[in-house]
Amino acid sequence: xxxxxxxxxxxxxxxxxxxxxxxxxxxxxxxxxxxxxxxxxxxxxxxxxxxxxxxxxxxxxxxxxxxxxxxxxxxxxxxxxxxxxxxxxxxxxxxxxxxxxxxxxxxxxxxxxxxxxxxxxxxxxxxxxxxxxxxxxxxxxxxxxxxxxxxxxxxxxxxxxxxxxxxxxxxxxxxxxxxxxxxxxxxxxxxxxxxxxxxxxxxxxxxx
Numbered sequence: 001x002x003x004x005x006x007x008x009x010x011x012x013x014x015x016x017x018x019x020x021x022x023x024x025x026x027x028x029x030x031x032x033x034x035x036x037x038x039x040x041x042x043x044x045x046x047x048x049x050x051x052x053x054x055x056x057x058x059x060x061x062x063x064x065x066x067x068x069x070x071x072x073x074x075x076x077x078x079x080x081x082x083x084x085x086x087x088x089x090x091x092x093x094x095x096x097x098x099x100x101x102x103x104x105x106x107x108x109x110x111x112x113x114x115x116x117x118x119x120x121x122x123x124x125x126x127x128x129x130x131x132x133x134x135x136x137x138x139x140x141x142x143x144x145x146x147x148x149x150x151x152x153x154x155x156x157x158x159x160x161x162x163x164x165x166x167x168x169x170x171x172x173x174x175x176x177x178x179x180x181x182x183x184x185x186x187x188x189x190x191x192x193x194x195x196x197x198x199x200x201x202x203x204x205x206x207x208x
Contacts (some may be wrong), residue, residue, distance in 0.1 A: 004185040007127055011137055013186065015144045016122055016179045017083050021113055024172035025054060026091050028159075032168060035160040040099040043060075053103045058117075059111025065118045075123050076186040078115040083180030085112025087173045094169035109205035127190050168186015
């Protein structure tokens with residue numbers, strides 16, 4: 001797994017997880033809400049509860065991750081495990097025969113998203129080689145999430161319009177799985193030569 005010890009593999013994998021998280025949760029889901037209400041014959045209040053389930057889950061998950069995972073030497077595995085939970089949650093939503101299972105999927109997705117946002121920033125900071133470039137990568141982490149949200153609205157609208165709203169969530173599950181598996185193989189900290197990352201090196205022209 002030597003290739004997984006490359007910063008660009010690590011960073012791009014983390015960015016892709018952020019992209020898919022935004023695509024599904026803040027893009028496809030909101031774009032599908034009206035269709036969900038009609039399909040399951042639920043009220044707007046119930047639809048709001050479904051959306052809020054994610055927020056409740058990520059709040060609880062963030063507290064758990066903050067207490068337990070920050071003392072763990074396996075940050076990438078926490079993030080990878082979270083991505084697997086997000087993939088599972090998206091899949092559950094996509095195959096749900098009843099709206100109650102959508103809440104289960106939302107709970108899984110929220111718990112899975114917690115490691116990404118609680119530990120993802122610290123993980124980038126720990127592994128970026130040139131400290132002054134950290135804002136670039138942090139900006140990218142949030143930017144791709146916003147791009148995912150925009151794309152999710154478009155895709156969600158297209159799928160919902162054609163009565164194929166489930167495909168959006170199944171697509172999200174499929175997109176989230178590969179980067180999750182790659183993240184399992186990433187190191188907790190990359191070693192550059194004889195020194196660890198983020199040592200204050202300011203090599204000209206480097207963007208890592």
